[in-house]
Amino acid sequence: MTSAPFIPIQSYLVVSVLLFAIGLVGVFTRRNAIAVLLGIELMLNAANINFVAFWRYSGGAQMEGQVFTVVIITVAAAEAAIALAIILNVYRRFRTVNVDQINLMKG
Amino acid sequence: MTAALGQYLQSGSFWYVLAFVCCAAGALIPGLLVVTSRNILHSALWLLPCLASVAGLFLLLGAELLAAIQILVYCGGIVVLVLFAVMLTHGLGHADVRVVNQQLLWGFIGAAGLAGIVLHMLSRQMWPVGSSLAPGDVTGRLAEALLSPYVLAFEVSSIVLLVAMVGAIVIARAEPE
Numbered sequence: 001m002t003s004a005p006f007i008p009i010q011s012y013l014v015v016s017v018l019l020f021a022i023g024l025v026g027v028f029t030r031r032n033a034i035a036v037l038l039g040i041e042l043m044l045n046a047a048n049i050n051f052v053a054f055w056r057y058s059g060g061a062q063m064e065g066q067v068f069t070v071v072i073i074t075v076a077a078a079e080a081a082i083a084l085a086i087i088l089n090v091y092r093r094f095r096t097v098n099v100d101q102i103n104l105m106k107g
Numbered sequence: 108m109t110a111a112l113g114q115y116l117q118s119g120s121f122w123y124v125l126a127f128v129c130c131a132a133g134a135l136i137p138g139l140l141v142v143t144s145r146n147i148l149h150s151a152l153w154l155l156p157c158l159a160s161v162a163g164l165f166l167l168l169g170a171e172l173l174a175a176i177q178i179l180v181y182c183g184g185i186v187v188l189v190l191f192a193v194m195l196t197h198g199l200g201h202a203d204v205r206v207v208n209q210q211l212l213w214g215f216i217g218a219a220g221l222a223g224i225v226l227h228m229l230s231r232q233m234w235p236v237g238s239s240l241a242p243g244d245v246t247g248r249l250a251e252a253l254l255s256p257y258v259l260a261f262e263v264s265s266i267v268l269l270v271a272m273v274g275a276i277v278i279a280r281a282e283p284e
Contacts, residue, residue, distance in 0.1 A: 019161075028214025030208070038141050052164075066252070080188055
């Protein structure tokens, strides 16, 4: 795809902003720890859309945007594995994964 | 009129816009269902079309390798991992009585406020629109960038993955009784 892009970059940025806000709602409002993790994944994807869009619309000669995205996807995979392992452990100990019932450290 | 429409269809622009609208809707509507489904299993399953549509957006932007990575890592790896965790912690289709916490209103206000501020800034800013893509093989140039100037980040991220894998096994292992 070497032709000029047909739509302004704002269309991608608006999709990215809305996806980020949706993820933020998930992180803020859900009780289940796994649902909070899903919200974080949505926010990471929104950031990735931004990186790739700016890479594309700056001409695509500099590859930093894609390199950033590769690193973010790697870290997101590691983060999901660790977070789900922690959630499994929490479930084994407290018999719940609701974040508002796990308040052992609340004074 | 008809000729102009025909030329518009010929130019490829119409199909690009149509594909973009499909991918954007395919990312946002399932994304909304991810955070609003009462059943956590449905949330995890709605993540699948959402992430696949983000891969479609990558394709439209001309990042073929990233679209493939997105499908492999997210749709193939992370969603399956999340489904495993859901089934190990909840049992199948076990819907909670109350899925949202007491900060529902403030969560919505906060997220909508942030989106409003950023959209307002986007509408005021003029971005330089679209130079054409630099010639050459995008995937090849990404490989060269990863292995010559950014080789340190590449190797460090592979070590991060290794450590995270070992750590996840250690953390998730059942405690000896």
